[in-house]
Amino acid sequence: MRSEYRDIEPNELGWTEDGHAHIVWSDGHVSTYAPATLRKICPCAECRGTHGTPPKAFTILTPKQLQSAPKQIVVERVEPVGNYAIAFTWGDGHREGIYTWALLREECPCEACGLRRQVDAEGRA
Numbered sequence: 001m002r003s004e005y006r007d008i009e010p011n012e013l014g015w016t017e018d019g020h021a022h023i024v025w026s027d028g029h030v031s032t033y034a035p036a037t038l039r040k041i042c043p044c045a046e047c048r049g050t051h052g053t054p055p056k057a058f059t060i061l062t063p064k065q066l067q068s069a070p071k072q073i074v075v076e077r078v079e080p081v082g083n084y085a086i087a088f089t090w091g092d093g094h095r096e097g098i099y100t101w102a103l104l105r106e107e108c109p110c111e112a113c114g115l116r117r118q119v120d121a122e123g124r125a
């Protein structure tokens with residue numbers, strides 16, 4: 001976890017018309033997450049245990065496919081956890097993951113953050 005994200009929090013948190021979570025961060029960065037992405041990065045022990053195996057359910061879906069998406073990538077509820085995280089309840093009943101702001105920011109799927117992660121990974125190699 002990058003320590004520089006520790007003090008960053010969302011100024012705005014909402015959903016786009018096509019059902020993606022949308023966060024505007026206190027440093028001005030904007031992140032948009034497909035529900036499948038959010039489920040994929042679920043930080044609970046159960047999901048972390050399965051990471052490393054090929055992500056079958058998480059192929060990239062078109063908006064049309066999303067309407068008939070498997071239950072596990074349908075967000076039913078979003079609840080705040082203190083003032084540091086949110087928790088999703090998924091269509092299949094899964095709700096163990098606590099998504100801290102730092103986690104969400106770390107996993108931002110935008111191009112700039114993708115490049116940054118790539119550089120980090122090379123730096124560690």
Ligand SMILES: [Zn+2]
Nearest residue numbers: 042044047097
């Ligand atoms: Zn989980």
Ligand SMILES: [Zn+2]
Nearest residue numbers: 108109110113
């Ligand atoms: Zn980003």
